[in-house]
Amino acid sequence: MDQAIDIEGAVKRYGTVTALHGVSLSIADNEFFTLLGPSGCGKTTLLRMIAGFEDITAGEIRLFGQNIARLEPNQRPVNTVFQQYALFPHMTVIENVGFGLKMKGFDATQRKARAGQMLEMVHLSDYADRRPSQLSGGQQQRVALARALAPEPKVLLLDEPLSALDLKLRQAMRVELKQLQEDTGITFIFVTHDQEEALTMSDRIAVMSSGRVQQIGTARDIYETPVNRFVADFIGETNLLEVTVSKADGDTAEVILPGGHHLICPAAGARLGQQHLSIRPERLRLAHGAGQLSATVQRVVYLGTDLHVMLVLEGGTQLVARLQNSRQLSAPEAGAHVFLDLDDGAARLLAD
Amino acid sequence: MAFPLLLPTWAMIGIFLLLPVILMAIYSFLTKEFRGGVVWEFSLAAYDQFFVNRGLFGDEPATLEWTYIGIFWRSIWQAIVATTICLLIGFPTAWFIATRAPTTRGVWLFLITIPYWVNLLIRTVSLKFLIRDNGPLNEFLMGLGVIDSPLPLVNTNLAVQLGLFYSYLPFMVLPIYAAVERYDFAYSEAAADLYASRWVIMREIIMPIVKPGIIAGCILVFVPSLGAFLAPDLLGGAKTFMIGSLIEEQFRGSLGNWPFGAAVSMILMSLVLMALLFYARSMAREGTR
Numbered sequence: 309m310d311q312a313i314d315i316e317g318a319v320k321r322y323g324t325v326t327a328l329h330g331v332s333l334s335i336a337d338n339e340f341f342t343l344l345g346p347s348g349c350g351k352t353t354l355l356r357m358i359a360g361f362e363d364i365t366a367g368e369i370r371l372f373g374q375n376i377a378r379l380e381p382n383q384r385p386v387n388t389v390f391q392q393y394a395l396f397p398h399m400t401v402i403e404n405v406g407f408g409l410k411m412k413g414f415d416a417t418q419r420k421a422r423a424g425q426m427l428e429m430v431h432l433s434d435y436a437d438r439r440p441s442q443l444s445g446g447q448q449q450r451v452a453l454a455r456a457l458a459p460e461p462k463v464l465l466l467d468e469p470l471s472a473l474d475l476k477l478r479q480a481m482r483v484e485l486k487q488l489q490e491d492t493g494i495t496f497i498f499v500t501h502d503q504e505e506a507l508t509m510s511d512r513i514a515v516m517s518s519g520r521v522q523q524i525g526t527a528r529d530i531y532e533t534p535v536n537r538f539v540a541d542f543i544g545e546t547n548l549l550e551v552t553v554s555k556a557d558g559d560t561a562e563v564i565l566p567g568g569h570h571l572i573c574p575a576a577g578a579r580l581g582q583q584h585l586s587i588r589p590e591r592l593r594l595a596h597g598a599g600q601l602s603a604t605v606q607r608v609v610y611l612g613t614d615l616h617v618m619l620v621l622e623g624g625t626q627l628v629a630r631l632q633n634s635r636q637l638s639a640p641e642a643g644a645h646v647f648l649d650l651d652d653g654a655a656r657l658l659a660d
Numbered sequence: 661m662a663f664p665l666l667l668p669t670w671a672m673i674g675i676f677l678l679l680p681v682i683l684m685a686i687y688s689f690l691t692k693e694f695r696g697g698v699v700w701e702f703s704l705a706a707y708d709q710f711f712v713n714r715g716l717f718g719d720e721p722a723t724l725e726w727t728y729i730g731i732f733w734r735s736i737w738q739a740i741v742a743t744t745i746c747l748l749i750g751f752p753t754a755w756f757i758a759t760r761a762p763t764t765r766g767v768w769l770f771l772i773t774i775p776y777w778v779n780l781l782i783r784t785v786s787l788k789f790l791i792r793d794n795g796p797l798n799e800f801l802m803g804l805g806v807i808d809s810p811l812p813l814v815n816t817n818l819a820v821q822l823g824l825f826y827s828y829l830p831f832m833v834l835p836i837y838a839a840v841e842r843y844d845f846a847y848s849e850a851a852a853d854l855y856a857s858r859w860v861i862m863r864e865i866i867m868p869i870v871k872p873g874i875i876a877g878c879i880l881v882f883v884p885s886l887g888a889f890l891a892p893d894l895l896g897g898a899k900t901f902m903i904g905s906l907i908e909e910q911f912r913g914s915l916g917n918w919p920f921g922a923a924v925s926m927i928l929m930s931l932v933l934m935a936l937l938f939y940a941r942s943m944a945r946e947g948t949r
């Protein structure tokens with residue numbers, strides 16, 4: 309079975325600026341795949357390259373085995389939901405949704421039926437005869453979605469489609485989008501710089517930074533086993549510590565923290581010497597009596613469901629712990645001396 | 661309060677736009693004075709002269725007078741042709757300018773408007789100089805050996821068209837430029853993404869969206885072309901007598917007929933107003949569709 313999308317060594321240069329440095333990735337059919345990365349990392353460039361709006365400086369793009377890198381946008385069976393929606397202002401909602409069908413040669417009755425069906429799917433049947441300018445942002449977003457899905461593309465590209473919506477709507481649309489993807493069985497390639505969005509919706513995520521793919525994996529993979537410092541830092545909160553690896557044998561390594569604490573952590577094939585260690589704040593626990601680390605509480609920030617405890621290890625290293633706010637927990641107070649325990653596998657050595 | 665702020669505007673429009681039109685309307689219903697000017701006495705003679713034919717000595721049964729309607733018809737036709745030519749040349753020009761880098765657009769617009777720093781009369785005369793039998797254009801073509809004898813350009817319809825085109829092209833280019841410059845090319849990308857070819861994108865996306873600019877340009881060229889008298893007069897000669905010349909003649913020297921000139925102006929203005937109203941109505945209907 310061919311992959312839906314196969315990108316091999318995609319390079320994009322704008323004059324002297326290189327936006328993509330040889331990106332390679334494969335996306336399976338029916339997959340909800342997300343490109344995640346900070347602003348300017350090349351997500352839009354990659355997406356536009358798949359759609360055909362940017363030509364590829366070097367490399368290959370295959371769609372179900374067919375090389376599409378040289379095809380015009382209107383010859384590629386992929387559709388795009390644009391960040392600013394780009395709904396045609398002079399057409400009604402239903403005309404917008406029917407446009408792709410018209411171009412594909414469906415007659416007026418077929419168009420009307422199918423476009424109506426799409427509008428029903430995005431709950432906008434009552435708005436068929438309105439103009440885009442008479443819709444709210446969320447409604448426009450759904451029209452853009454219906455318009456792109458109507459011609460049944462093999463792959464749907466979405467460039468930060470939720471970024472213009474307010475938080476509540478954004479959260480609701482996440483669920484709807486995911487549902488829509490499962491119902492239609494169309495491969496979605498979703499671009500976002502919002503990690504929460506990426507983590508909640510995607511089957512797999514490609515984390516990008518400065519024109520390179522840093523890691524590809526499920527939400528769990530990239531959160532729990534980030535391959536490098538960038539991914540660990542970008543996804544979720546983390547404590548990044550500079551440590552010295554003193555012993556490495558097989559699957560575990562012994563590291564020495566700046567304050568002299570020793571920790572054992574999983575690290576297959578770690579090398580000795582200076583490295584970075586990532587500890588997720590929520591994987592730290594307050595220990596009763598003695599623990600693996602000892603620290604002084606600096607500040608406690610109340611976040612509703614959680615408590616954010618800022619700590620200083622002996623030796624001056626700063627650390628943040630995130631504790632669940634439960635009744636049993638007696639909140640530590642600033643200045644208190646506490647012991648900390650780490651969950652199994654909470655500390656990870658990172659490649660740079 | 662908006663009213664006091666707008667007062668100067670309303671005053672200007674009232675005094676310098678409305679008042680002359682009202683005066684003209686009144687004059688068209690007065691009696692003509694022999695050496696130009698009017699006698700303050702109500703009369704329909706001007707309109708009668710325009711529409712009714714009673715024979716050479718005024719004693720035959722009344723029939724429709726075709727002379728002036730013919731002039732109107734010819735002028736309208738000329739204006740339509742001039743507008744079409746301006747559109748065909750102006751649209752690509754505007755498109756070209758609007759799709760340049762923002763910094764170079766200003767230069768192009770500046771170049772387009774340079775000729776308009778010179779008075780219309782002078783420009784028209786120099787155009788005549790350029791295309792006359794022993795003018796630079798003909799000499800150049802004969803020098804190249806393309807033609808043996810000078811092209812008779814002056815005193816033809818072609819020359820009038822050339823004059824109108826030259827006079828009013830920027831009025832076509834500027835509004836279309838403004839519309840294309842505002843056009844968001846994301847619409848073109850979206851259409852291409854939905855399998856539209858270049859031609860379909862132009863016809864079904866770009867044209868409808870920039871249409872207000874095209875229509876504004878057409879109005880701005882059509883209306884003054886219809887009433888133009890410099891280009892027809894200087895470049896066209898007697899064969900191409902237009903409304904503008906007809907009106908101008910009525911107010912010139914002692915041979916004029918002020919009420920008749922005023923009446924022709926009023927008829928011309930009503931025609932233009934009717935066309936604009938018709939257009940506004942159809943736009944409004946389209947907007948609510």
Ligand SMILES: Nc1ncnc2c1ncn2[C@@H]1O[C@H](COP(=O)(O)OP(=O)(O)OP(=O)(O)O)[C@@H](O)[C@H]1O
Nearest residue numbers: 322325326327346347348349350351352353354501
């Ligand atoms: N037309 C262009 N000419 C020159 N450089 C460009 C062009 N388009 C993009 N770039 C550069 O390529 C890089 C990647 O841009 P891109 O738009 O893909 O980023 P992005 O990941 O989508 O960011 P954002 O999250 O802000 O949308 C950026 O450094 C940008 O400056």
Ligand SMILES: [Mg+2]
Nearest residue numbers: 351352353467
């Ligand atoms: Mg982007």
